[in-house]
Amino acid sequence: MITPPFFPGFDGLMSLSRREGVDIRPTLLRVLTDLYVQTPVHSDHEARQFVELTSRLIDEVDDTTRAAVRARLSIYPATPPEVLKQLGLRPQHPDLRVPLASEIPADPAAAPTVRPPTEAQMRMASNLSMQPKDAAEINDLFFAASASERTQILHNLAETPLRASARIPAFRAARAVETLEMAAWVGDIENFTLELGETLILPSRVAAQVVGDPGGEPLACAARALDMPGPVFQRVTLFLNPEFASVNYVYRLSRLYDRLSERSALIMLAAWRGSTMAVTRAKYRPALYDDERQRARSAPGQTRPAMQPGVAVVPRTGSQGSGR
Numbered sequence: 001m002i003t004p005p006f007f008p009g010f011d012g013l014m015s016l017s018r019r020e021g022v023d024i025r026p027t028l029l030r031v032l033t034d035l036y037v038q039t040p041v042h043s044d045h046e047a048r049q050f051v052e053l054t055s056r057l058i059d060e061v062d063d064t065t066r067a068a069v070r071a072r073l074s075i076y077p078a079t080p081p082e083v084l085k086q087l088g089l090r091p092q093h094p095d096l097r098v099p100l101a102s103e104i105p106a107d108p109a110a111a112p113t114v115r116p117p118t119e120a121q122m123r124m125a126s127n128l129s130m131q132p133k134d135a136a137e138i139n140d141l142f143f144a145a146s147a148s149e150r151t152q153i154l155h156n157l158a159e160t161p162l163r164a165s166a167r168i169p170a171f172r173a174a175r176a177v178e179t180l181e182m183a184a185w186v187g188d189i190e191n192f193t194l195e196l197g198e199t200l201i202l203p204s205r206v207a208a209q210v211v212g213d214p215g216g217e218p219l220a221c222a223a224r225a226l227d228m229p230g231p232v233f234q235r236v237t238l239f240l241n242p243e244f245a246s247v248n249y250v251y252r253l254s255r256l257y258d259r260l261s262e263r264s265a266l267i268m269l270a271a272w273r274g275s276t277m278a279v280t281r282a283k284y285r286p287a288l289y290d291d292e293r294q295r296a297r298s299a300p301g302q303t304r305p306a307m308q309p310g311v312a313v314v315p316r317t318g319s320q321g322s323g324r
Contacts, residue, residue, distance in 0.1 A: 023161070024160055024162070025060055025061050026061045027156045029057040030159075031152055031153065032050070032053055032057075033073065034152055035148075036076075037076045038148070040078065042078055047078075051080045051082045051083055054083055055083070058086050070088075073087065073089070074087075130274050131274070132277040138271045139271045139272060142217075142271070143209070143213070147215055150215065150217040154217070154221070154260060154264045154268070155259075155264070157264040158261045158267075162267050164263050164266035164270055165266045166266075167227075167266070168199060168200070168225065168227075170227075173226045173227055176195055176199040176226055177226055177228050179191075180195055180228075180236065181232050181235060184235065184236040184239050184240040185235070185239050187239060187242070189211060192211060193211045194207075196210065196211060200222060200269060202273065206272050206276060210222050211240075216237060216244065217256065218268075220233070220256055220260055221265040222265075222269070224257065224260050224264075224265035225262070225265045225266055225268075230257060233257050234254050237249065237250050237254075238250050
């Protein structure tokens with residue numbers, strides 16, 4: 001029996017972290033650590049997988065991220081010994097698993113003064129575009145994750161330097177919110193999906209996936225991208241699809257919606273749009289100059305007929321052609 005991975009889709013994001021221009025390794029390490037410490041007990045397979053994934057990221061992230069991860073794992077009793085050693089932590093007692101941070105040696109030389117980044121540098125750092133393949137990987141990871149993992153992903157997206165989609169114009173968003181509420185009130189899922197896709201500039205396939213997701217987190221992102229008021233979103237989740245609606249369902253999504261930031265929703269919207277471009281590029285792959293020549297079958301040579309088809313023989317008339 002094959003054990004499911006502790007963090008499905010993480011290997012795909014590891015390839016994304018090695019691309020130039022977009023460095024999301026700090027976010028990946030934070031997400032992985034938060035998911036690991038949520039469970040008090042782990043199997044040996046989960047512990048080995050956690051060690052394998054974090055060991056590739058701890059030495060490659062910035063000091064701030066490493067310090068935050070170190071603080072989380074220093075008070076977590078089930079931290080693997082290999083990770084403790086890599087972070088410079090040690091157990092308080094051999095019989096106890098609670099680690100203590102080692103004493104920080106004093107630096108004899110004064111550390112050089114680090115200038116804070118300028119406003120232009122911060123603006124450039126927060127405008128790194130996603131490649132279509134990277135957007136498709138984020139999209140697949142989000143839809144394959146559980147409810148708690150989706151919440152953690154959305155929380156960490158706000159801290160990434162990825163470029164978010166532009167805000168929907170206020171007048172267009174207000175008109176769409178009114179239309180969506182009326183469609184949800186009568187349970188018209190088809191028109192609701194059509195209006196949502198047109199407003200957010202999403203293909204019908206993606207819009208249907210967002211509306212039909214049983215978890216409801218994609219719908220919360222779409223509503224936050226439209227700046228939908230909280231009470232309106234509650235009514236939408238309650239009446240749009242009675243098959244999913246329940247007290248716990250509406251309450252859980254309402255809490256998520258209150259904590260969801262606009263930046264996280266707009267980054268997720270950019271991932272949905274970028275994943276569509278990746279599918280389109282894969283479908284319409286440009287052909288090389290010799291593709292048709294290599295795929296062509298060898299056919300026997302055709303002999304040219306003595307007379308072209310469609311040419312009629314016109315008999316001559318007159319004294320020379322009569323044969324008389």
